[in-house]
Amino acid sequence: xxxxxxxxxxxxxxxxxxxxxxxxxxxxxxxxxxxxxxxxxxxxxxxxxxxxxxxxxxxxxxxxxxxxxxxxxxxxxxxxxxxxxxxxxxxxxxxxxxxxxxxxxxxxxxxxxxxxxxxxxxxxxxxxxxxxxxxxxxxxxxxxxxxxxxxxxxxxxxxxxxxxxxxxxxxxxxxxxxxxxxxxxxxxxxxxxxx
Numbered sequence: 001x002x003x004x005x006x007x008x009x010x011x012x013x014x015x016x017x018x019x020x021x022x023x024x025x026x027x028x029x030x031x032x033x034x035x036x037x038x039x040x041x042x043x044x045x046x047x048x049x050x051x052x053x054x055x056x057x058x059x060x061x062x063x064x065x066x067x068x069x070x071x072x073x074x075x076x077x078x079x080x081x082x083x084x085x086x087x088x089x090x091x092x093x094x095x096x097x098x099x100x101x102x103x104x105x106x107x108x109x110x111x112x113x114x115x116x117x118x119x120x121x122x123x124x125x126x127x128x129x130x131x132x133x134x135x136x137x138x139x140x141x142x143x144x145x146x147x148x149x150x151x152x153x154x155x156x157x158x159x160x161x162x163x164x165x166x167x168x169x170x171x172x173x174x175x176x177x178x179x180x181x182x183x184x185x186x187x188x189x190x191x192x193x194x195x
């Protein structure tokens with residue numbers, strides 16, 4: 001997981017001087033998903049100023065590599081509050097249910113909504129990955145991530161309180177030292193990884 005900084009593959013949807021308030025489209029989304037958030041939680045977790053749009057391109061593979069399936073993105077959970085995905089007809093998104101990987105069939109004109117790590121008190125984020133089935137075609141997807149304010153304190157009965165910036169720093173440290181994101185387990189008093 002990369003820190004959110006200037007990167008040519010990412011674009012902020014918000015103007016630089018945007019106030020940290022709930023956007024007009026985040027509030028109906030939280031209501032439609034029946035997310036029971038107080039006004040303060042909505043303003044800290046669903047600020048438009050922390051929204052991020054990312055475009056993913058998975059190129060076609062050469063004929064030498066085209067045997068079998070290509071892994072497009074490793075297994076992960078999203079570090080966001082909410083992720084909204086639009087993928088093309090190529091497909092490739094898979095989700096973990098129990099111990100089994102299920103392929104998500106792409107449906108035209110449909111958005112996929114995923115609750116991320118920051119909603120773990122109420123909901124469990126799903127592990128997912130991308131595996132391109134057809135290596136001869138490019139795959140494109142667009143994902144809009146809603147992150148909490150960096151100084152937002154995440155509170156849960158399952159974890160010690162932490163700010164989103166502490167979470168980001170821990171993810172970066174884990175990726176650098178372990179090669180993978182450990183995620184929220186670092187903040188669980190029940191985990192041997194507890195800091």
